[in-house]
Amino acid sequence: MPDRSVKTLRHLIWYQYAKIIARRALGSDAKKEHYGFVKQTLKDLVACRMTWSDITREDKQLVEADKKCVYCGGDSDLAWEHIVPKSLRINERCCVCDTIQAIHNQIWSCKSCNSRKGTMGVYTFYQRRLAPDPKFYDHIPPLVEKKYLKTVYECLDRCTTCMDSAGFPQGQPTVLNIDAAMNVHGHL
Numbered sequence: 001m002p003d004r005s006v007k008t009l010r011h012l013i014w015y016q017y018a019k020i021i022a023r024r025a026l027g028s029d030a031k032k033e034h035y036g037f038v039k040q041t042l043k044d045l046v047a048c049r050m051t052w053s054d055i056t057r058e059d060k061q062l063v064e065a066d067k068k069c070v071y072c073g074g075d076s077d078l079a080w081e082h083i084v085p086k087s088l089r090i091n092e093r094c095c096v097c098d099t100i101q102a103i104h105n106q107i108w109s110c111k112s113c114n115s116r117k118g119t120m121g122v123y124t125f126y127q128r129r130l131a132p133d134p135k136f137y138d139h140i141p142p143l144v145e146k147k148y149l150k151t152v153y154e155c156l157d158r159c160t161t162c163m164d165s166a167g168f169p170q171g172q173p174t175v176l177n178i179d180a181a182m183n184v185h186g187h188l
Contacts, residue, residue, distance in 0.1 A: 010163040014045040055150045071113040081109030085119040090159045121179030122148040
């Protein structure tokens with residue numbers, strides 16, 4: 001469950017990114033043991049005292065990593081997979097938008113995982129894949145989650161007005177709200 005100060009989709013995306021930064025800097029239990037770090041990172045992102053790296057950083061990490069499925073670790077029957085489905089249609093420009101169509105939105109995936117994921121968002125895919133684990137989001141590889149968050153952020157920030165709307169459909173914000181925003185606006 002995100003911090004109480006998370007009131008908008010923009011803040012929810014930044015909160016997830018702050019958790020990734022904390023885990024990278026302080027270890028896998030960083031959210032629990034160093035919650036102040038996560039909260040301060042979120043505050044710094046909100047106040048523009050900190051920005052996230054350009055997505056080319058994750059692209060470079062992908063190129064330097066072993067060629068394996070990012071979802072299951074398999075090394076056969078691999079193909080490029082769009083993290084945010086390339087069929088996304090927030091508006092008429094999506095079919096030619098570099099954010100959706102280019103390498104920034106791609107990772108290696110085996111045919112089986114690609115097929116199972118289909119047009120789902122990353123959080124929905126992991127929730128279904130790891131059910132009934134309530135903390136399914138903690139098992140998403142950082143590279144996948146960072147590329148997904150940055151791509152979703154750019155899509156929604158550039159082409160919708162939902163990023164700063166207060167309130168969430170089920171009251172409390174969850175990572176599934178990120179996928180839902182793409183569904184509502186993009187008809188995934």
